[in-house]
Amino acid sequence: MSLPIFGSQPTDNTPIVGIDLGTTNSLVAYVPAAASESGARNPMILKSREGKNLIPSVVSFMDGKPVVGYAAKEHKVRDAVHTIFSVKRLLGRGFDDLKGSLGTLPYKILPGQGIIRIQVGDRVYTAVEISAAILRELKLSAEQALGMPVTRAVITVPAYFNDSQRQATRTAGRLAGLDVLRIINEPTAASLAYGLDRKRQGLIAVYDLGGGTFDISVLKLNDGIFEVLSTNGNSLLGGDDFDQALANQTIHDIRTQWGINAAENATLHAAILEAAENTKIALSSQDHFTLEVKVDSERVFRHEWTVEAFEALVQPILEKTREPCLKALADAGLKPSDLSDVVLVGGPSRLAAVQKIARDIFGRDPNNSVHPDEVVAAGAAIQADILAGRNRDFLLLDVVPLSLGIETYGGLMSTLIPRNTRIPTVARETFTTFADRQTGVDIHVLQGEREKVADNRSLSRFKLKGIQPMPAGMPRIEVSFLIDADGILQVAAKDLKTGSEQSIEVRPSYGLTDAEVERMLLASMDHAEADAVWRRLVGVKNDAEAVLVAAEKRLPDAFRLLPEPDARKIEQHINELRTALKTEHIESIQRASSHLNQASIRLAELLFKDVIAQSVDGNQ
Amino acid sequence: MRSGLVAVDQASPRNCNSCGTALATGFLCTHCGRLQPLGSEENYFSVLGFAPRLQLDTVLLEKRFYELSRALHPDRFTTSDAENRRISTERMTLINDAYRNLKTSALRRSYFLKLFGFHSAANQKNPRIPVELAETWFELQDALAESPTEAASKLRGFEVELGEFRARKLQALLAIEAEVDAALDKLDPAQSAGTRSDAIAVLAEKLLAEVQGETYLDSMTQNMEHMKKLLL
Structure with a gap:
């Protein structure tokens, strides 16, 4: 079916570029307006102002002025305190998140609340500003290469970047004078470039080990449609490690x-x-290398590394990529043998050790034919071309990387949108009150995979007021989550009885941090069992409490209607259940609750007769 | 339980919401380029171009999903005006949800029943173990209390029995589905609009009973898997 589409002609002719803002290196790419002779819309990497494809993501301040790229990289050692690198690992994160996750850095990070601040000389910068300096250099490079102004871009981020990090990336773009039309995930971008060759169809996994993050995405490629089936990752893992x-x-x-x-x-x-870093790079093409560092004017430290010794050193790091890969396959409902290809992306994929672990996880030789450094930027340029309305053959269908939900009674997260749901999407669920005559409810928006609220990330809180006072369980409150194609979440709560409604756009000023996403995910794998038991305990306790409250209320009737020993028995079971509820022992709570129920059967029958009799009396 | 059978409107010729030209496709005016707002009668089946049926050609379903995504995804309207962008998001949201719910037979079944006004929770009875499985099940329970090795072998036996039983039940379920679909095919769409069909209501009740049986068997399979983890 081919349909003529109107209404989406590009409004102006300024180019939209694709940017890979990497931890170690950044690139900018573009699909020229005129298609190649074969009609293919092929991206090209734009040369930097230094005449290279790559721009090292390094910013050095010389007399307070930022220099970006190879020139800055040269200062990494000479002027270490004024030279910032790997800033992507700080983007959208707080000081507390860095503990243990970052290794030590030669430049100075200031302790404090909120967003991370970096001291350079007598000035203080945020990671957003440093990233903006890199983006500005990319913009200038693109303008020089294309000979025209560049104001619009698609920027890639790791699939596991949370809202805060995505927002920070957008903000950096704006500071650099770029209108960021879309943030897309790096492995997905890589798949666009890989699938540019239309013969490449079927189910693929993109194993993307970058400088600072690891992402795995499973996609289905079908005649220009790139459907993301699942995504997973470890945002604290990369070549830097x-x-x-x-x-x-x-x-x-x-x-x-x-x-x-x-x-x-x-x-x-x-x-x-x-x-x-030099040793690592050398060992991707030779089997031994001597690491040399000048310690002071007299001493030089030397150590000869063999590939075997290096691989043994990094094996525990690489092993951490296995679990996310298996999770992503399971979420897509696939076995490794269902895949038609495993694509390796990212500089570290040049290392034999990385190819080896990928082969081991997926049981097949990985495809390393794509250019590991350039494929993400090329894919971003293809998405830019799609958004410009010039590529009508390709389309990317993306998913949410982490589950979204709200807090419900008992400290549990109730998921509305499970991870890997295709966007845009909407989810509605009806909730009710727990207390009598409750007139307001707190809507607490959460992100994560765990059962307990405290183990997930709080995105936002708001209050729905004006609920008609009613007994507990009577009001009907509809909570809806809307996510648009940009991945921006909007939450609304509505009292279905009164029509009272509240809604917010969830834009966390300080969202889910990498470390938290990571901790949550790793923890959810470890604790799935414990979570399930805990959830069951909460359910059993809630049920038992309801039984207890009802029985306590009816106890005077028991003494009125039943022989005293039977009423005493009910009283005794009430006490037993009350005691059991103080424990966390599911079986004894259930047992006590069922004993109380049994003991109360006769009473319930009598009460029922009582009610009937009264209503008959009343009718006379 | 009685149910009102809601007949779904077949696509009737409509005109553009904006310029009034007759529409060739349900969602886009080829004359003025306006996306058409979603009608209130749209459901998961109609939005993907299907009549409501329990058994769908899933290859065709995927093809339709891709075609509609290609035409309606918000990425196609990035540079369009706000109204087209809004409608595109709204339509794509419905298409995504529809595709997810119709792709697997279990979700499709439960959506189908809901669409036709049958709510599976409404006549949920206390589920009992099917008689065919009862003997082995209780033997297994006894063995669990006594000897773990005995229980492990009983469990293997039960697993086979449950698997075979489920395969038979699935056949029965598919047969009823085919019956419901055939009955719907026979209904005259014009005539059935807004009316109820007793024949279908009876079949749907039967279907509902099978679905509830499935739910019970699902939880039984889960329990069994859990036991397997503990025992084997």
Whole structure:
């Protein structure tokens, strides 16, 4: 079926570029307005102002002025305290999130509440501003390459970036003078470039190990439709961790050899990190390499690394990619053998160790034919071309990466939109009150995979007022979640009896952090069992409490209508249930509750007769 | 339980909401380029171009989903005006939900029943173990109390029996589904609008009973899997 579409002609002819804002390197790409001779709409990587494809994501301040790219990278060691790298790992995060997740950095991060601040000389910057400096360099490079102004862009982020990090990326774009038309996920972007060759169809997995994050996405490619089936990841895992592992080993060896604490010396620390990165890169093409660091004017530290020793060092890091891959496959309802291809993306995928683990997880040789550094930017350019209305053959159907829901009685998260739901989407569910004559309810919006509220991330809270006072359980409150194609969530709550309605757009100023997403996910894998037991306990307790309240209310009737020993028995069972409810023992609560029920059967019958008799009396 | 059988409107010729030109497709005016707002009569079946049936050609379902996504996804309207963008999001939301609910037979069944006014919770009776399975089940319970090795072997036996029983029940369910669909096919769409069909209501009741049986068997399978984890 082909349909003529109107109403979406591009409103102006300024180009929309695709940007891969990476942890280590960034790129900008563009699909030229005129198709190639074959009619293919192929993206091209735009050269940086330094004449290269890659722009290192490094910002160095020289006399307070930012320099970006290779020029800045040269300062990483020489002027370590004024040179910021890997800032993507700080984007949209708070100081508290960094503990243990980041390794040590030679530049200075200020402790404090809220957004992370970096001190450079006498100035303080946020990660958003540093990212904006990189984006500005990308914009200028694109303008120089294309010979026209560039004001609109599609920017990629890790699939596991949370709302806060996505918003921070958008903000950085705006600061750089770019209208960010869409934020898309890196593995999905990679799949667009991979699938540019239309012969590539079927089910694929994109294994994307970047500098700072790991993403896995499972997609179905069908005649230009790119349907994301599931996505998972580990946002605290990347090639940087290999550098950190090598650096930590080096710092340890230097301390053992000479008693010097290299981590306290910013310049030496930066030199070690650089030597570690060089060693990692060298070991992707040769089988041994000597890591060398000049410790001071007299001493040089040397250590010969073999590929085997390096692989043994990073194996525990790589092993962490297995669980997310298996989860993503399970969520898509697939076995590894259903896949027609496994695509490796990201600089670290050049390492034999990465190819090995991917082969081991998926039971097949991974495809490393795509350019691991350029494929994400190329995909972003293709999405830009789609949004510009120039590519009508391709379409990306994306999903939400994490479940969304609200808090319900008992401290439980009730999920409205499960992870991997296709967007745009809407979900509505009806809830009720727990207390009598309750006139307001708190709507607490949550993100995460765990059962208990406290284990998930709080996105937002608001209050629905004006509920008609009624006995508990009577009001009907409809909560709806709407997510648009941009992934922005809108939540509304409505009292179906009075029509009273409240809604908010959830734009967390300080959203779910990487570390939290990560902790939640890892924890949810570990604690699925414990969560299920806990949820059952809450359910059983709620039921038993209802039985208890009803029985307590009817106890005077018991003494009125039943022989005294029977009434005493009910009283005794009430006490037993009350005691049982103080424990967390499901079986004894259930037992006590069922004993009380049994003991009350006769009373219920008598009460029922009583009611009938009274109503008959009343009718006379 | 009685149910009002709601006949779903067959697509009737309509005119553009904006310029009045007769519409070729239900959602887009080829004359002025306006997307058409969703009608209140749209449901998951109609939005994907199907008559409400329990058994659908899932290959065709996917094809329709892709075609409609290609035409209506908000990415196609990024540079369009706010109204077209809003309608595109609204339509795509419904299409996404429809596709998710119609893709698997269990969700499709439960949506179908809801659409026709049958609510599975309404006549939920205390479920009992099917007689065919009862003997092995109680033997298994006894074994659980006495010897774990005995229980493990009983459990394997029960698993086979449950699997075979479920396969038979599934056949029965599919047969009723086919019957319901055939009965719906026979209804004259013009005549049935807003009327109820007793024949279908009876069949749907039968279907509902089977669906509830399925739900019970699902939880039984779950229990069994749990036991397997503990025992084997």
